[in-house]
Amino acid sequence: MAKRIDVSDLNVYYGGFKAVEGVTMTVEPRSVTAFIGPSGCGKSTFLRTLNRMHEVTPGGRVEGKVMLDDQDLYASSVDPVAVRRTVGMVFQRPNPFPTMSIYDNVAAGLRLNGVKGRKKLDEVVEKSLQGANLWKEVKDRLGKPGAGLSGGQQQRLCIARAIAVEPQVLLMDEPCSALDPISTLAIEDLIGELKSKYTIVIVTHNMQQAARVSDRTAFFNLAATGKPGKLVEIDDTQRIFNNPSVKATEDYISGRFG
Amino acid sequence: MSSVTGVSLADETPGPHGSAPLSGDGAGTGRLGDRLFGGAAKGAGLLVIALVTLVGVFLLWQAIPALARNDANFLTSREWSVDGAHPRFGIVELLWTTVTVSAIAMLIAVPVGVAVALFITQYAPAWLSRPAASLIDLLAAVPSIVYGIWGLRTFGPVFEPVQGFLQHTLGWIPLFTGAGISGGSTILFVGIVLAIMVLPIVTALSREVFAQTPVTHKEGALALGATRWEMIRTAVLPFGKPGIISASMLGLGRALGETIAVTIILSTLPDGAKWTWSLLNGGETFASRIANNAAEFDTPQKAGAFIAAGLVLFVLTFVVNAIARVVIERRKAFSE
Numbered sequence: 001m002a003k004r005i006d007v008s009d010l011n012v013y014y015g016g017f018k019a020v021e022g023v024t025m026t027v028e029p030r031s032v033t034a035f036i037g038p039s040g041c042g043k044s045t046f047l048r049t050l051n052r053m054h055e056v057t058p059g060g061r062v063e064g065k066v067m068l069d070d071q072d073l074y075a076s077s078v079d080p081v082a083v084r085r086t087v088g089m090v091f092q093r094p095n096p097f098p099t100m101s102i103y104d105n106v107a108a109g110l111r112l113n114g115v116k117g118r119k120k121l122d123e124v125v126e127k128s129l130q131g132a133n134l135w136k137e138v139k140d141r142l143g144k145p146g147a148g149l150s151g152g153q154q155q156r157l158c159i160a161r162a163i164a165v166e167p168q169v170l171l172m173d174e175p176c177s178a179l180d181p182i183s184t185l186a187i188e189d190l191i192g193e194l195k196s197k198y199t200i201v202i203v204t205h206n207m208q209q210a211a212r213v214s215d216r217t218a219f220f221n222l223a224a225t226g227k228p229g230k231l232v233e234i235d236d237t238q239r240i241f242n243n244p245s246v247k248a249t250e251d252y253i254s255g256r257f258g
Numbered sequence: 259m260s261s262v263t264g265v266s267l268a269d270e271t272p273g274p275h276g277s278a279p280l281s282g283d284g285a286g287t288g289r290l291g292d293r294l295f296g297g298a299a300k301g302a303g304l305l306v307i308a309l310v311t312l313v314g315v316f317l318l319w320q321a322i323p324a325l326a327r328n329d330a331n332f333l334t335s336r337e338w339s340v341d342g343a344h345p346r347f348g349i350v351e352l353l354w355t356t357v358t359v360s361a362i363a364m365l366i367a368v369p370v371g372v373a374v375a376l377f378i379t380q381y382a383p384a385w386l387s388r389p390a391a392s393l394i395d396l397l398a399a400v401p402s403i404v405y406g407i408w409g410l411r412t413f414g415p416v417f418e419p420v421q422g423f424l425q426h427t428l429g430w431i432p433l434f435t436g437a438g439i440s441g442g443s444t445i446l447f448v449g450i451v452l453a454i455m456v457l458p459i460v461t462a463l464s465r466e467v468f469a470q471t472p473v474t475h476k477e478g479a480l481a482l483g484a485t486r487w488e489m490i491r492t493a494v495l496p497f498g499k500p501g502i503i504s505a506s507m508l509g510l511g512r513a514l515g516e517t518i519a520v521t522i523i524l525s526t527l528p529d530g531a532k533w534t535w536s537l538l539n540g541g542e543t544f545a546s547r548i549a550n551n552a553a554e555f556d557t558p559q560k561a562g563a564f565i566a567a568g569l570v571l572f573v574l575t576f577v578v579n580a581i582a583r584v585v586i587e588r589r590k591a592f593s594e
Contacts, residue, residue: 056480058384085483095474099496108492109482158478165482 002029002199003069003086003168005050010064011228012045012054020046021228023064025218027169032191032200034210034237037220038252042229043203044092044173046220050201051087051171052080068168085113088167092174094154096146096161102129103142105157109165124164132160133190152183159190163198170194172202176209188213207253211241219249317569324562332566336533338547340554340563347563349570351533355445355541356571359520360513362449362537363456367513368506370453371460378461379468380490391465397458406519409451414442414523421446425538437539443525446537451523452516456509463508467501468494500586507582514575517545526550544571 005027012020020042027033035043048054049062052073066073073083096105106125107115115121125142129135134156138149146157155175162170172191176184191200191213204210210217218234233246244250328345330337335348374394378387421441428434441447475493484492495502525540542550548564555561 051481053477053481056477081483081485083483084481089481091474091477091481093474095472095478097475097478097492097496099499108479112482112484112488112492161478161482 002197004029005169005199005201006065006067007050008065008067010046010049010062010066012042012049013059013061013063014045014057015059018228020049020220021230023231025231025234027199027201028216029199030195030197031215032195032202032213033216033218033234034214035201035203035218035220036205036207036210036252037229037232038222039205040225040229041220041222043218043220045229046231047171047173047201047203048089050169051089052083053089055080085109085165086167087169087171088162088165089171090155090158090162090173090175093178094151094158096149096154096157098145098147100146101143102138102146102149102157105146106160106164109161113165128160128164129157131163131194132156133186133193134160150183152179152186155179155183155187156190159187159194163194167198169199169201172200174203174205177205184209207241211237217241219244219246219252221248221252314569314572317565317572320558320562321566321569322562324559325566327559328563338529340560345559345563347566349544349567352542352544352547352567353570353574355524356514356543356545356574358445358537359449359452359524359543360510362446363452363513364506364510366450366453367456367460367509368502371457371505371509372464372502374457374461375464375468376490376494378465379471380486380494391462394458394461394465398462400458402455402516402519403522405451405455406522409447409519409523410442413451414440414447417441417447417450421538432535433537435534435536435538437534437536439525439538439540443523443540444538445524445541448520448524449537451519452513455516455519456513459509459512460502460505463505464498464502467498467505471497503582503586507579510578511575514543514571514578515545516543517549521546521549544568 007026008024010020010023011018023046035047037043045054050066050073054060054062062074064074068083068086072078096102097108100108103125106128107121110121110124115124126135126139129138134153137153138144138157146154149157155178159170159175176187179187188209191202194200195215202210202213214237216234217237217240219232219240220229221232222229232248233240233244235245239245240249241253244253324340324345325332327343328347330346330348332348334350335346336351337346337348339346378390378394382390418441421444424434424446425436429436437444471494475497476489479489479492482492520543524542524546526542526546527540544567548568551564555564
């Protein structure tokens with residue numbers, strides 16, 4: 001199920017503004033890769049190019065290549081809608097569909113794919129909620145609105161919604177930044193479990209979180225405000241945190257800037 | 259909120275010392291500004307309720323004497339003679355015409371208005387959506403007499419052959435039986451003119467709501483692999499539903515009560531004309547009957563009869579709005 005991502009020489013633009021420049025990296029399947037870096041360095045922007053969500057922003061466009069195994073995501077024959085069904089995403093703020101019940105939220109992606117049978121839906125909803133460690137808490141109120149859950153539960157509901165369609169890759173854009181420490185821990189445990197099945201990429205501002213959950217870490221930085229962000233280095237998380245090869249990485253991690 | 263298993267809302271703010279969360283009346287601090295503003299808001303609210311109540315009371319008070327003397331069944335009679343010691347009048351025909359005309363208007367205006375609003379907010383490029391939105395807002399402000407004259411002089415003749423076609427091909431359905439009324443002055447035609455009149459209102463208000471759909475909802479749908487239309491169905495329309503209902507209610511209010519355009523377009527029927535279910539017939543709505551006979555309000559009895567008709571219109575509007583509120587309230591838990 002999990003696929004490898006190969007990015008080569010990717011530039012990302014907002015209209016005429018180059019937000020990210022020259023990123024080349026490989027994201028290994030069945031592992032967690034964390035993106036860290038100061039605010040505005042383009043790590044979230046870059047993340048959104050991996051499922052073609054960047055181009056949803058007016059003026060957003062991309063140069064370069066993103067390969068998902070042997071498939072070029074930006075080839076002209078590729079439908080962005082199909083890409084997003086393969087590469088799931090969890091956002092910074094939990095965003096369950098407010099007009100839908102818990103059940104319908106999880107089933108939303110399946111229904112978009114044309115799955116109709118009640119039995120099949122029931123099955124996948126339960127499996128996904130269990131996968132997101134939420135089943136026990138909500139199984140008696142699946143018909144209640146998803147927006148009535150706590151923030152941490154809502155975020156796990158969004159993860160359940162994302163994994164219900166069985167994506168190859170799961171992108172997480174600061175998934176814990178709006179959550180309290182206990183909910184954060186719950187999500188981090190969940191990421192640890194999910195990586196046996198998915199390729200996971202997570203953007204985080206929390207260095208400890210990157211150290212705790214990820215196998216590999218990519219450090220992004222920008223020279224100055226208004227300049228494009230760049231990938232400084234990507235390496236095993238152990239190495240990045242203990243013995244990075246670039247001085248800027250060490251400075252950032254030890255809190256000397258950023 | 260910190261509990262993993264908690265059911266609390268994410269944005270709930272606990273009050274000081276563990277008191278109830280700050281919301282609604284509990285948020286008052288007893289300071290002068292709070293009390294002034296709270297009082298003013300309360301006063302304005304009460305004033306609206308008082309006005310509506312007074313309108314109702316006035317209508318009842320004026321209508322009851324005439325109704326008491328009415329020899330015909332007010333709700334089911336088609337007669338309308340309000341003179342003399344034994345007046346006979348009923349509203350069934352007015353009710354039928356008013357409701358049909360408005361229903362035709364809503365059937366056309368709501369889907370088209372919502373579609374236009376979706377186009378402006380979700381599909382149109384920025385250079386087009388802004389001017390289009392202003393234009394629609396402007397159209398909503400065009401006075402109804404303009405639509406009336408345009409309908410009568412310009413659109414009516416154009417519609418004539420369409421009506422002939424309907425009558426010819428669908429004449430076997432009672433709704434489209436010919437009644438010898440020219441195409442530019444029938445119930446169907448007035449309904450269409452009203453739809454055009456109401457369309458900008460529905461569009462302008464729906465557009466306003468659709469434009470406020472949170473980006474996070476839209477991106478949530480897109481990230482699941484929704485196409486644009488599927489995104490609209492999963493995120494924009496559910497978010498905008500209460501707005502669409504409110505917009506339709508305002509539009510319906512205008513259609514039900516529209517007077518001048520209906521008065522100048524719709525053919526009135528002679529006394530004793532045969533009852534038909536046809537949309538290709540003439541008739542009178544509550545408002546147009548009252549306007550057509552404004553010169554007759556010389557005795558309290560006559561005026562009272564017309565006011566009784568107005569009272570039914572008032573109740574009708576009230577009931578429709580109440581139903582709309584119930585629809586919105588019922589889904590409230592799912593719309594926050």
